Amino acid sequence: MADPMEWPSELNRHMERMPHSRVGAAVAVAIAAGLLGAASLPHWLTVVLALCLGALGYFVVAMPVMQTDLALRESERKFRHFVDQSLVGLYVVQDGNIVYANSKSADLLGYDSPEELVGTPVARVTHPDDLLLLQENHRRRLAGEVQSLRYAYRGLRRDGRVIWVDVHGSACEYEGRPAIMGVALDVSQQVEFEHQSRLANRVFDSASEGIVITDAQCRIEAVNPAFTRITGYSATEATGKFSRMMTGHGAELNHDMLAHLARDGHWQGEMLDRRKSGDWYPAWLSISTVRDADKNITNYVGVFTDNTSRKEVETRLQFLASHDSLTGMLNRNGMMARFAQQIEAARAADRQISVLFIDLDRFKTVNDTLGHLAGDQLLVSAADRLLRQLREGDIAARLGGDEFTVLLEDPPSSTMAGELAERVIASMAQPFTIDGQEMFVTASIGIACHPADGHDADTLLKNADVAMYRAKQRGRNTYQFFTADMNTRAFEQLLLENSLRHALERGEFELHYQPQLCTATGTIAGVEALIRWRHPELGLVLPGTFISLAEQNGLIVPIGAWVLQAACRQAREWTDAGFRFGHVAVNLSAKQFSSGDLLDTIRCALDRSGLPASLLELEITESTIMHNPPEALLLLERIRDMGVALSIDDFGTGYSSLASLKQYPLDSLKIDRSFVKGIPNDADDVAITEAIIAIAHKMRLKVVAEGVETVEQAEFLRKAGCDMAQGYLLGRPMAAAEVARQFPSS
Ligand code: C2E
Ligand code: MG
Ligand code: MG
Numbered sequence: 001m002a003d004p005m006e007w008p009s010e011l012n013r014h015m016e017r018m019p020h021s022r023v024g025a026a027v028a029v030a031i032a033a034g035l036l037g038a039a040s041l042p043h044w045l046t047v048v049l050a051l052c053l054g055a056l057g058y059f060v061v062a063m064p065v066m067q068t069d070l071a072l073r074e075s076e077r078k079f080r081h082f083v084d085q086s087l088v089g090l091y092v093v094q095d096g097n098i099v100y101a102n103s104k105s106a107d108l109l110g111y112d113s114p115e116e117l118v119g120t121p122v123a124r125v126t127h128p129d130d131l132l133l134l135q136e137n138h139r140r141r142l143a144g145e146v147q148s149l150r151y152a153y154r155g156l157r158r159d160g161r162v163i164w165v166d167v168h169g170s171a172c173e174y175e176g177r178p179a180i181m182g183v184a185l186d187v188s189q190q191v192e193f194e195h196q197s198r199l200a201n202r203v204f205d206s207a208s209e210g211i212v213i214t215d216a217q218c219r220i221e222a223v224n225p226a227f228t229r230i231t232g233y234s235a236t237e238a239t240g241k242f243s244r245m246m247t248g249h250g251a252e253l254n255h256d257m258l259a260h261l262a263r264d265g266h267w268q269g270e271m272l273d274r275r276k277s278g279d280w281y282p283a284w285l286s287i288s289t290v291r292d293a294d295k296n297i298t299n300y301v302g303v304f305t306d307n308t309s310r311k312e313v314e315t316r317l318q319f320l321a322s323h324d325s326l327t328g329m330l331n332r333n334g335m336m337a338r339f340a341q342q343i344e345a346a347r348a349a350d351r352q353i354s355v356l357f358i359d360l361d362r363f364k365t366v367n368d369t370l371g372h373l374a375g376d377q378l379l380v381s382a383a384d385r386l387l388r389q390l391r392e393g394d395i396a397a398r399l400g401g402d403e404f405t406v407l408l409e410d411p412p413s414s415t416m417a418g419e420l421a422e423r424v425i426a427s428m429a430q431p432f433t434i435d436g437q438e439m440f441v442t443a444s445i446g447i448a449c450h451p452a453d454g455h456d457a458d459t460l461l462k463n464a465d466v467a468m469y470r471a472k473q474r475g476r477n478t479y480q481f482f483t484a485d486m487n488t489r490a491f492e493q494l495l496l497e498n499s500l501r502h503a504l505e506r507g508e509f510e511l512h513y514q515p516q517l518c519t520a521t522g523t524i525a526g527v528e529a530l531i532r533w534r535h536p537e538l539g540l541v542l543p544g545t546f547i548s549l550a551e552q553n554g555l556i557v558p559i560g561a562w563v564l565q566a567a568c569r570q571a572r573e574w575t576d577a578g579f580r581f582g583h584v585a586v587n588l589s590a591k592q593f594s595s596g597d598l599l600d601t602i603r604c605a606l607d608r609s610g611l612p613a614s615l616l617e618l619e620i621t622e623s624t625i626m627h628n629p630p631e632a633l634l635l636l637e638r639i640r641d642m643g644v645a646l647s648i649d650d651f652g653t654g655y656s657s658l659a660s661l662k663q664y665p666l667d668s669l670k671i672d673r674s675f676v677k678g679i680p681n682d683a684d685d686v687a688i689t690e691a692i693i694a695i696a697h698k699m700r701l702k703v704v705a706e707g708v709e710t711v712e713q714a715e716f717l718r719k720a721g722c723d724m725a726q727g728y729l730l731g732r733p734m735a736a737a738e739v740a741r742q743f744p745s746s
Contacts, residue, residue, distance in 0.1 A: 088184065090181075092174055093174075094180075099174065134155055152166045163188045167185075214243045221239065223238045245302050268720040321334075326745060327379060327399050353407060357464035358445045359468050359627075364402075365654050370434070378441060398572075425443050444477065445468060446471055446482060448463040448467060504558055511530065514740075515730060524744070525582040528584075530543065565604075570736050577740070578745045590624040617668075620649060636665050637665055653672045653673055658695045670705070673707020676707045680712050713727075
């Protein structure tokens with residue numbers, strides 16, 4: 001940079017050429033400009049600028065009166081020194097080029113010295129986007145449209161960096177031609193600051209979170225629109241008040257929170273806040289402290305969100321985890337949690353609790369025959385009936401499937417649980433109408449009481465379950481209180497299951513045969529093979545005791561295969577002995593039907609025994625078919641193709657209609673003995689039996705009546721056109737040798 005002390009530099013020469021009065025006028029304008037601009041500049045800068053420009057003005061204005069060269073030179077030297085040392089950039093632009101610049105201008109634009117900058121086109125040191133603005137501003141002043149102009153634009157430093165420059169200049173004459181003379185200040189920091197604060201304002205205004213800014217005493221200084229939206233209080237209403245978020249809802253300051261803030265500078269947590277409307281809402285609040293240079297807290301900034309919807313989702317999730325989605329009742333989890341609490345409370349207060357375990361009878365049949373949708377509707381209706389029987393405070397739950405429980409806290413008398421059970425049973429007695437179809441479902445209920453029958457939820461529930469099982473065994477549609485000996489029975493059941501697993505390999509099963517007679521002629525039309533278990537200790541066990549157990553644990557598949565083999569072998573022996581017994585009927589369980597190897601099992605039984613397929617009939621129930629109709633149809637057709645006859649057992653107990661059975665390749669149907677029982681006195685049973693016979697015949701199905709015990713029944717059935725009859729009247733199930741005595745031989 002040139003030494004300011006020894007400059008006969010360019011400006012000096014320009015000044016010599018330039019009338020002093022003009023220079024003075026131009027500089028005076030610059031001074032005015034500097035002073036005008038100072039109003040918005042930082043204080044220190046204003047002072048320096050004023051000093052500099054003041055001095056500049058003084059020397060310029062004083063110059064014409066200094067007569068001697070020495071004085072003039074001295075004045076010039078000082079002037080140049082001030083100009084050069086000035087903290088603002090000074091420049092003269094002519095014909096689009098910089099013709100004068102001081103050191104600060106060079107510094108501003110990243111040039112090493114003013115000499116380097118002089119001669120540079122303005123376009124080179126101006127951001128292209130602002131060049132037009134700059135040129136237009138020059139034009140306006142040179143054309144005399146305005147005296148002076150002040151504006152900010154983006155300058156380009158030599159290294160390519162962009163800076164914001166605030167310029168204030170006026171038109172002047174330089175070397176006898178028009179030029180622009182002005183002062184320039186780097187305001188990049190200011191612009192950046194303004195940009196930041198604009199951004200901060202926008203964030204403040206548009207944030208979806210409520211923002212509240214308080215002073216150090218927690219008095220609100222500012223709130224954003226989201227604050228108003230969430231709380232209902234406008235900025236005017238809120239400003240000046242104590243922030244409730246920081247003071248809590250009493251007038252007391254929340255000292256704990258403030259102490260935490262003073263220590264950590266930050267606090268966050270959930271709190272209940274109140275809207276202007278008076279409604280409470282959960283708010284998630286996060287507060288930070290703002291400190292001054294001396295580390296004193298000056299402000300608190302609180303940011304909060306309305307947590308209502310998140311809370312709702314949480315509550316909903318909690319509800320779903322503890323409730324049954326179908327009935328809206330508590331589920332097992334929810335019930336067990338409540339049960340444990342109730343027991344705890346009952347123990348402390350020396351109170352009693354009764355738990356009812358309710359199981360719907362025959363629900364599975366509805367589900368299997370009418371489908372899950374109908375099953376669900378039935379469950380909803382049953383749950384509704386159950387709830388109607390309860391007092392306030394009683395807790396009901398669906399444990400799953402068709403199992404429900406009710407907790408009765410502190411029943412005033414021990415019979416109260418029994419009375420409730422009776423009411424529940426009675427409420428289920430009315431027919432349910434699902435999809436326009438009437439159906440009947442009953443309930444079996446077991447009751448256990450705290451503390452007599454158990455001290456914890458699991459034991460009580462298990463014992464109520466055992467009692468319910470007992471109710472089922474006693475014919476269903478009834479209730480039982482738990483007694484200690486029931487557990488002994490449950491234990492026996494367990495032993496039974498264990499011994500059932502070995503029964504097959506130990507050869508403990510045998511088949512009895514019950515004759516089926518032709519009603520018209522009284523001759524043997526067939527025999528039904530019925531399994532018995534010759535238990536080493538229990539004696540002859542009937543299938544009612546173990547078939548459902550075998551179905552549950554899957555043993556029914558190998559047991560069923562054994563029955564098929566044994567029945568076919570026996571029938572083949574009878575054939576070989578020349579007996580005419582019609583056909584042998586074998587019962588199939590639904591489990592066998594869906595086991596996948598049924599066809600092979602049948603084929604194997606026929607092949608091994610050598611029994612003609614036409615002498616074998618398989619009995620299936622309605623629910624077996626309805627469980628999986630398309631697969632069932634395929635399987636039945638394959639069985640039929642083998643030449644084996646098919647009959648529907650226990651017809652009338654499921655919910656299938658005769659019309660729906662039409663599509664299956666059936667040969668006969670067996671009217672369930674519950675209908676035969678009422679014949680000939682029960683008008684309903686009579687009508688149903690007659691209708692079944694008539695429609696079955698139309699569908700070319702033979703009809704067998706089960707459970708014929710009286711002569712009247714047999715006579716009625718014969719007259720009604722029933723093809724065959726089976727029952728104690730005509731012959732009990734008996735051993736093979738015994739039944740063979742009734743067979744005519746050919
Ligand atoms: P089911 O197939 O309906 O068999 C008829 C049942 O009615 C037999 O009971 C029979 O003894 C009984 N019964 C026959 N006539 C009369 C009567 O006049 N009055 C009364 N009250 N009952 C009569 P059982 O032998 O106890 O068999 C019960 C059920 O066990 C059978 O009902 C059948 O569903 C099942 N079952 C029997 N053997 C087998 C088998 O080998 N495999 C499968 N899967 N189930 C079998
Ligand atoms: Mg049968
Ligand atoms: Mg039957």
